Amino acid sequence: MALRQWAEHDDGAVRPYAAWTLAGVAAITGLRLVWLALQPADLFPDEAQYWVWSQQLALGYYSKPPLVAWLIAATTRLFGYSEFAVRLSAPLLHAGATFFVYGIGARLYDKRVGFWSALTYASLPGVSVSAFIISTDAPLMFFWATALYAFVRAREEGGWGWWIAVGLAAGLGLLAKYAMSYWLLSALGFVLVFPAERRHLRPLLAAAGIALLIYSPNFWWNWSNGFVSYLHTRDNAALSGPLFHPDAFIEFFASQFGVFGPLLFAGLILLIATWRGLAEPRARLLAAFTLPTLGMMLGVSLLSRAHANWAAPTYVAATVLVVAWALQRGWGRLLALSIALHLAAVGLLFTGREALAAFGFEVPAQYDPLRRVRGWRELGAEIGEELSAHPGLTLLADDREVLAALIYYIRPHPLDAVKWKVTSRIQDQWDLTNGLGKRLGESFLLVSDHELVNEMEPSFGAIERVRPIVIPLGPGAARTYTLYIARGFKGYPPGRT
Numbered sequence: 269m270a271l272r273q274w275a276e277h278d279d280g281a282v283r284p285y286a287a288w289t290l291a292g293v294a295a296i297t298g299l300r301l302v303w304l305a306l307q308p309a310d311l312f313p314d315e316a317q318y319w320v321w322s323q324q325l326a327l328g329y330y331s332k333p334p335l336v337a338w339l340i341a342a343t344t345r346l347f348g349y350s351e352f353a354v355r356l357s358a359p360l361l362h363a364g365a366t367f368f369v370y371g372i373g374a375r376l377y378d379k380r381v382g383f384w385s386a387l388t389y390a391s392l393p394g395v396s397v398s399a400f401i402i403s404t405d406a407p408l409m410f411f412w413a414t415a416l417y418a419f420v421r422a423r424e425e426g427g428w429g430w431w432i433a434v435g436l437a438a439g440l441g442l443l444a445k446y447a448m449s450y451w452l453l454s455a456l457g458f459v460l461v462f463p464a465e466r467r468h469l470r471p472l473l474a475a476a477g478i479a480l481l482i483y484s485p486n487f488w489w490n491w492s493n494g495f496v497s498y499l500h501t502r503d504n505a506a507l508s509g510p511l512f513h514p515d516a517f518i519e520f521f522a523s524q525f526g527v528f529g530p531l532l533f534a535g536l537i538l539l540i541a542t543w544r545g546l547a548e549p550r551a552r553l554l555a556a557f558t559l560p561t562l563g564m565m566l567g568v569s570l571l572s573r574a575h576a577n578w579a580a581p582t583y584v585a586a587t588v589l590v591v592a593w594a595l596q597r598g599w600g601r602l603l604a605l606s607i608a609l610h611l612a613a614v615g616l617l618f619t620g621r622e623a624l625a626a627f628g629f630e631v632p633a634q635y636d637p638l639r640r641v642r643g644w645r646e647l648g649a650e651i652g653e654e655l656s657a658h659p660g661l662t663l664l665a666d667d668r669e670v671l672a673a674l675i676y677y678i679r680p681h682p683l684d685a686v687k688w689k690v691t692s693r694i695q696d697q698w699d700l701t702n703g704l705g706k707r708l709g710e711s712f713l714l715v716s717d718h719e720l721v722n723e724m725e726p727s728f729g730a731i732e733r734v735r736p737i738v739i740p741l742g743p744g745a746a747r748t749y750t751l752y753i754a755r756g757f758k759g760y761p762p763g764r765t
Contacts, residue, residue, distance in 0.1 A: 285379035289370045289386045293363050296390045296611075300359040300399050303618060304352050307400075310644040311351050313669030315402050316676040319344070319354050321697065323683060328489035330697040331500045335444040336404050359399040361410040365584070366390045368413035373588045375420050376550045381595060384603055385588045391610040392587070394527035394580050400618065404445040405577055411441030412451055412581045416557055419455060422475075423468055431471040435478025442483040446501055447581060450561045452476055458556035464549075496694055512570055520569035523576035524562075528583050531606040535590045545593045557585035633745030643739040643747055648677025650737050654751060655682065655713055664688065664704070664712035664754060666720050668696045674715065686712070688724060689760065707757050714752040721752060729756025 311319070321329050321337035322344065328334050339357040347353035369389045374382030389395060398405045415437035422430035434455075441448030459465040459472055490497050525533045536558075539545045546555050565579040594603055621631045621638065633639050651674055655661060663678070663685035665671035671687050686707065687698035694700050714724075714731070725731055734751035741747065 283380070285374070285383040286370070289367070289383050292387050293366045293390055297359050297363040297399075300396075301356075304355055304359065304400065307351075307618070308622065309351075309638050309641040311354060311673065311676055312401060312641045313644070313673045315354060316644070317668070317672035317697070318402060319349075320672055320675050320683070323681075326489065327485045328493070328497060330496050330694065330700045332404055332497070333443045333445065333483075333486045334489075335407050335440065336402065339407065340402060355400070355402045358402045358406040361406040362390070362395055362399045365410045365413040368410075368417040369584060369587060371417045372413070372420055372585075373591065375417070376553070376588065377592050381588065381592045384595065384600070385591045387607055388532070388591055388603060389584070389587045391529075391607045391614075392527070392532075392583060393529055393610055393614060394577065394583065396610070396614040397617075398577070398580070405580055407444035408441055408447060408581060409584065411437045411444060411448065413584045415441060415448075415451055416584060420553070422471065423465075428471065431475045432478065434472070435475035436482065438475065438479035439482025442479060443486060446497075447561075447578070450564070450581065451557065452479065454557045454560050457560060458553065461556075462552065493700065494694075496700060513572060514570065516573040517566065517570040520574045520576065521566065524579060527576050527580060528586065529606055529610050531602055531609070532587070532590050535594060535602075536586055539590060539593050551589060551593070554585040554589035558582045558589060562586075630743050633742030636742050639741050639745065643741050644673040645677050647737065647739050647747070647749070648674055648679075650739075651713070651715055651751075652678040654734070658713055658753065661711055661713040661753065662686065662707070663715070665715045665717070666690070666724075667717040668698060670715060670717050670749070671698065688714075688720065690720070704757070705760060708759060710757050711753065711755040712757070714754045716750045716752060719750065724754065727758055727760060728754045729758065731755070 318332075318336050319340055321334075322340040325337060325341055326334060329337065340354055343356040344353045347356060366386050366389050370382040370386035372382070373385035395409070398409070415434055418430045418433035418437055421427050422434055424430075438448060438452055441451065455472055456476075459468045486497075527533075528536065540559070545551055559582075562579050562582045565574045565582075568574045568578070591603060594600070617637050621636055624631055636642070647670075651663070655663065655678065663671075663674060663682045664687070665674065665685070666688045668687060671685060675681055675683060675685050684703070686702055686704040687696070689699050689702055689704065714721075721731055732753045732755070734753060737749045737751060739747045739749075
């Protein structure tokens, strides 16, 4: 009953919304940390790749700006090299973003809106998934929320100092993920479209200058490396081939019900469809940081494809927008229901398989949502034994994901491992910094995922098959690899370096 009353109305009593927000976020974050400490899931290969990057700190990497690697370097140097330490910054960054969401709601509306916005954001399915893995999304969401809160404060009377905070947050966001540029474009569009906001154009441009200055080391790194990160981002959008992809559009659109939550995304659609809820200046501001990026991602999905998380930053502002709109209409119980559904769904997602196994029921691997983070530890143990049995061999793989996972899970970590370059094009960090071309005459333990041995044979004195390795992932699924010993590397084929 108390929860319902909080959601539905404010009876004039002084309610400690800030304290409730702190308690709610602490509880959710605490449960996430406990799960990270106890969970059985291995690192996803991309997570392992970021960990490898953290062992060789740089101003940039093939596919991402450097901040994710810097964060992993900080947490692992403090807490060791466990999966928990690698992922630790993700739930903490989302907790920080939640407090800024509270601040945005409280500043634009009131503390009640701030409280429900924070609790809603903390429970979002997309946020929960992102809080359990280390990726570029966690720092992006944190700095997006930070920049938006600072932008709200900067527009207030005497808020000139907050423009510096806008620049700092936007710059660090760009070092996290290039999608932070959408925030800057949204802010610029907002101050240009609405006449009352144009007085903020000059300080916003100054803040953007600060952001670009902070970001400039990564630009210099890209300049020195043929702008590989920008080219990868372009290629990742895959804007080629047939002009329209309605199936990809439908898939992306449907995925947003999972990222933002079914009730919230339905509410956002209804709010957009009516438009009356966007007439108020506060709503217009939040819509400016929601609709352009969401619309752009919908367009990209139609012309090519878009991953479900590409629109995730829009839900910082969208959360406050939908919560305020729902509370104004007395739909607080729907918000409470939405939060409960989100937390229950995430609990089932991350603990359902183990809970059913405790009762003797094995979930088929095809229905296991975490199957892609299983089996890497076992693979690393098997390959590690083979390396120990063949001293003098260097680890070689023909797949980026396999190599990243093996480097993390083999002890001691084979940081000198190399990857076979499939084409003359640079397609990953190992292609960019691959040392295989400098290993003339050396021999390798080859872990083959794609069976490229026929292509490789001219580059080696001999390639001997050792054995296959089968890694079970659960009932009905397994990963299969083949081990070879590749002796006497003679160099890549002509045209490939």
